[in-house]
Amino acid sequence: MNWSNARVFRVISYGVFEAVLIATTALMVVGLSRSPVAGAATPPTQGVSATAPGPVLGTLTVVSRPGPSSSLVLKAHFTGSASITKSSVAFFVVTKEFGDNLNVPIGTAKTSQDGTATINYAPTWNGKEQFIAKLTSGLGDAGAPTATSYHQVTASGPGPLYASANPLRPFSLMGHFFVGTILTIVSLVWLTLISILLLLARRLPRMAGVMDADSTTE
Amino acid sequence: MEKLAVERSLREAASQELREAAVRPMLQKPGRGYKLLVAVLCVVVAFGLAGFVDQLIYGMSVVDYNNSAFWDVNIANFITIVGVAYGGAVVSAVLRLTGAQWRAPLTRIAEATAVVTVLIGGACIIPSLGRPNMMWEFITRPNFSSPLIWDALAISTYGIASVVFFYVPLIPDLVIAQQTMGGRAGRVRTLLWRKLSWGWQGLPAQRRLIDRMMGLLALMIIPLAVSVHSVLGWAFAITSFRPWWSEELWAPLFVIAALYSGIALVILSCAALRRTYSLQKYITDQHFKRLAYILLPFGATYLYLSVADFLPGAYHGEPGTAAVFRQLFFGSYALWFWLVVVGGMVVPLLIIALPQTRRVGWIVFAAACIVATFWLNRVLMVVVPTTYDMMKGTFGVYSWTWVNASITAGAMAAIPLLILLLFRFVPILSVTEIEELEKQQLGGTGTDLIEETPEEV
Numbered sequence: 001m002n003w004s005n006a007r008v009f010r011v012i013s014y015g016v017f018e019a020v021l022i023a024t025t026a027l028m029v030v031g032l033s034r035s036p037v038a039g040a041a042t043p044p045t046q047g048v049s050a051t052a053p054g055p056v057l058g059t060l061t062v063v064s065r066p067g068p069s070s071s072l073v074l075k076a077h078f079t080g081s082a083s084i085t086k087s088s089v090a091f092f093v094v095t096k097e098f099g100d101n102l103n104v105p106i107g108t109a110k111t112s113q114d115g116t117a118t119i120n121y122a123p124t125w126n127g128k129e130q131f132i133a134k135l136t137s138g139l140g141d142a143g144a145p146t147a148t149s150y151h152q153v154t155a156s157g158p159g160p161l162y163a164s165a166n167p168l169r170p171f172s173l174m175g176h177f178f179v180g181t182i183l184t185i186v187s188l189v190w191l192t193l194i195s196i197l198l199l200l201a202r203r204l205p206r207m208a209g210v211m212d213a214d215s216t217t218e
Numbered sequence: 219m220e221k222l223a224v225e226r227s228l229r230e231a232a233s234q235e236l237r238e239a240a241v242r243p244m245l246q247k248p249g250r251g252y253k254l255l256v257a258v259l260c261v262v263v264a265f266g267l268a269g270f271v272d273q274l275i276y277g278m279s280v281v282d283y284n285n286s287a288f289w290d291v292n293i294a295n296f297i298t299i300v301g302v303a304y305g306g307a308v309v310s311a312v313l314r315l316t317g318a319q320w321r322a323p324l325t326r327i328a329e330a331t332a333v334v335t336v337l338i339g340g341a342c343i344i345p346s347l348g349r350p351n352m353m354w355e356f357i358t359r360p361n362f363s364s365p366l367i368w369d370a371l372a373i374s375t376y377g378i379a380s381v382v383f384f385y386v387p388l389i390p391d392l393v394i395a396q397q398t399m400g401g402r403a404g405r406v407r408t409l410l411w412r413k414l415s416w417g418w419q420g421l422p423a424q425r426r427l428i429d430r431m432m433g434l435l436a437l438m439i440i441p442l443a444v445s446v447h448s449v450l451g452w453a454f455a456i457t458s459f460r461p462w463w464s465e466e467l468w469a470p471l472f473v474i475a476a477l478y479s480g481i482a483l484v485i486l487s488c489a490a491l492r493r494t495y496s497l498q499k500y501i502t503d504q505h506f507k508r509l510a511y512i513l514l515p516f517g518a519t520y521l522y523l524s525v526a527d528f529l530p531g532a533y534h535g536e537p538g539t540a541a542v543f544r545q546l547f548f549g550s551y552a553l554w555f556w557l558v559v560v561g562g563m564v565v566p567l568l569i570i571a572l573p574q575t576r577r578v579g580w581i582v583f584a585a586a587c588i589v590a591t592f593w594l595n596r597v598l599m600v601v602v603p604t605t606y607d608m609m610k611g612t613f614g615v616y617s618w619t620w621v622n623a624s625i626t627a628g629a630m631a632a633i634p635l636l637i638l639l640l641f642r643f644v645p646i647l648s649v650t651e652i653e654e655l656e657k658q659q660l661g662g663t664g665t666d667l668i669e670e671t672p673e674e675v
Contacts, residue, residue, distance in 0.1 A: 193438075196434065199427075200428075204416035204417055205417040
């Protein structure tokens with residue numbers, strides 16, 4: 001084998017690179033297997049008591065407000081081993097309008113002394129909606145404790161904004177009637193044309209025949 | 219008594235002369251010039267068919283369909299040729315309905331032009347389709363939300379109506395042609411005429427029936443033609459949201475353009491056939507002047523509608539429309555655009571308006587300018603908005619290839635070829651109508667049919 005220096009150098013470089021890659025991957029696997037379960041040891045946050053780390057549990061209650069308006073009250077309650085006060089809670093509604101199950105923010109609130117955050121929300125469409133409350137203060141998005149609730153919304157508002165921006169087309173209400181009318185007119189035209197030809201084909205020879213018969217009789 | 223006999227014999231001689239003139243294209247042995255013309259036209263049509271076959275084999279890229287030019291000259295050919303079909307039908311229908319007696323020598327040529335052009339124009343849509351075999355699905359799976367189905371429906375209805383409108387007044391003339399030509403007609407023509415004339419004997423009852431049917435057809439053909447050209451205009455507005463295409467004025471613009479260019483084509487057909495078959499005695503200079511007078515208001519209306527189309531769009535400055543108009547007025551298409559304005563509108567209108575130029579030669583020149591520039595106008599209407607990139611605000615490139623050039627040339631050559639061939643089978647003049655109107659004239663019920671004096675000629 002007659003290997004040049006450059007080729008030997010290239011083989012060694014590839015070997016070193018692959019070794020580093022394998023070692024890094026191995027370390028990551030080991031590290032991950034030793035780390036605690038995500039969310040099990042929530043790091044201390046601004047609102048959550050830093051002295052008593054532990055699991056945080058949340059509940060979300062959605063209730064309709066009394067009265068003619070269809071607004072909702074979303075109440076998220078977070079409890080942990082320590083009190084959760086003045087922590088930020090973000091509220092979301094889950095929608096498929098803009099993609100697959102996107103969380104659309106609908107408001108934020110701070111927790112009170114008993115760990116409850118409340119917002120009012122006026123939905124603009126009807127149906128069973130999924131709401132999420134997420135304790136966000138100082139926490140990464142992945143590690144934030146969340147609470148979920150489903151609620152049957154009955155909106156009395158004008159409907160979603162996207163619908164009003166794209167109004168129904170006038171002909172969509174009478175499309176079938178419109179198509180039917182035009183097709184009828186076209187059919188009548190075709191029928192008239194065919195009738196004209198048939199009439200000429202039948203009556204012209206008949207008229208000539210009558211004339212011939214008359215002349216024969218004479 | 220003797221005077222009456224002389225008058226009668228003169229009338230009979232004139233009638234015989236008229237009948238001989240009507241069948242002249244069939245009686246005359248084709249000369250060398252005629253044969254050469256037919257051969258050249260056949261070659262051009264064959265070249266067009268070859269181009270179409272090439273497109274079928276290699277796809278739409280051979281006519282330079284690309285992302286920046288998705289419609290092309292094939293669509294312009296379709297609109298132009300279907301458009302000119304309107305002129306022939308309307309000249310005949312309107313003049314028939316208004317009882318204009320001078321129409322009689324022109325109606326056959328006008329109706330034949332309409333039939334030929336609507337058939338060729340309708341066929342011109344096929345090369346613009348990527349998969350023409352899908353045409354079948356218009357019938358089997360119609361999509362009524364698509365403007366194209368309405369286009370197809372309107373054109374096919376108008377096409378059938380044009381054929382019937384051409385055929386019904388032809389019935390008496392087929393018998394006359396048979397009588398005039400006798401054994402010279404040949405077996406095929408004699409058989410064809412006998413079958414198609416339905417035992418016509420010229421009885422008053424038969425005449426009344428034909429007249430009633432023609433009145434009905436004349437009433438139907440005008441709204442049908444308006445609907446065809448309106449649907450074409452609307453097809454642009456709703457097929458794709460392109461700048462300039464969504465103008466509300468496009469439907470009336472298309473109708474007026476069709477009338478204007480269609481009457482111009484009737485003038486060209488009459489001039490060519492009059493010269494070829496020496497019909498100067500029947501198609502007089504006065505006929506050309508009257509057709510030119512009809513042309514004048516349509517030309518003026520088209521000019522006005524064009525200004526009404528461009529002015530608000532250019533003033534409002536909506537980005538796409540403004541870019542297209544800038545391209546037309548001052549950009550790379552400016553030469554062609556101004557050629558349309560000057561050559562298709564200003565010059566022809568001046569020629570007709572000025573008494574000094576209101577002569578057959580000038581009128582035919584004006585008509586030729588109109589037909590040519592209105593095809594160019596349709597090319598601009600189709601190509602410029604399609605090449606506009608709505609994201610970048612720039613214009614793509616559309617270029618001619620031998621394929622779309624050959625298809626265009628083939629379609630254009632097919633019109634005179636089919637008209638020439640058609641008059642090898644049917645009389646070129648509407649003999650019955652001319653004779654009938656002459657009788658009315660003798661009875662003092664109508665205006666002069668051939669009112670020209672030699673001085674006027």
